[in-house]
Amino acid sequence: MPIYAGLPPGTLVMLILRVLRQEPLHGYAIAQKIRALSSDQLSVEEGSLYPALQKLLANGWVKAEWTTSDTGRQVRSYRLTSRGLKQLETEQGDYQRMADAIAAIVEST
Amino acid sequence: MPIYAGLPPGTLVMLILRVLRQEPLHGYAIAQKIRALSSDQLSVEEGSLYPALQKLLANGWVKAEWTTSDTGRQVRSYRLTSRGLKQLETEQGDYQRMADAIAAIVEST
DNA sequence: CCGACATCCATAGCGTAGATAGGCATAGCG
């Protein structure tokens, strides 16, 4: 009876864009980074991640490139585009407004 | 185009329980109160609200009673139960953990 | 050497939950 095991719906794209803002990463590394930065609070399942990355590609928010990782393995590296950065800022703003609105209710007397 | 026009998924139950903590309210008034407390940022559609209230009733988190409103109208008033209060505290804790985890990522260098 | 395990990419189908779109009814007001 899971309320929501993993991520709050609507935040996955924002979080992916956010971790890609600092440096290009491949899929698996994106999931690990989100997990690490949240101290294991948030987990990105692969069945969520890869479809999401397809969507980001389709919208032109990221560009993908097959490269060789430092472990000598073929990996698909995703880089944030300028459109992606703009989208990130929009989504962060939307999220912040929501979070503030909810906080206003929860903290109301 | 906002990703989510209304509420962030997973928060509706928490918000209903929260506004009922202060006083019993009928459905329509719940929606208005959430909207007002959030300065019109959050809107609860009736098609979301009433099914959610059924769920709260089924779980024993609220009790319903037909009463007469101050406008002389028959309304169904919902009152928070002790189980509902406990549920509210759980959900607020879960939400806060999520919000903190997301903030940690968004605010990471 | 080999099997176990972690890394890595990807898709199909499912479940949950809010949104949309209706239906029905009453009170107040011009």
Place this chain on the structure above:
DNA sequence: CGCTATGCCTATCTACGCTATGGATGTCGG
């Protein structure tokens, strides 16, 4: 009398993350 706001409710749609599954490659202990 219509019009608007109030008030309750259900059927159906849709968005989105999850589960399950499949496959491939590198590493390391025994």
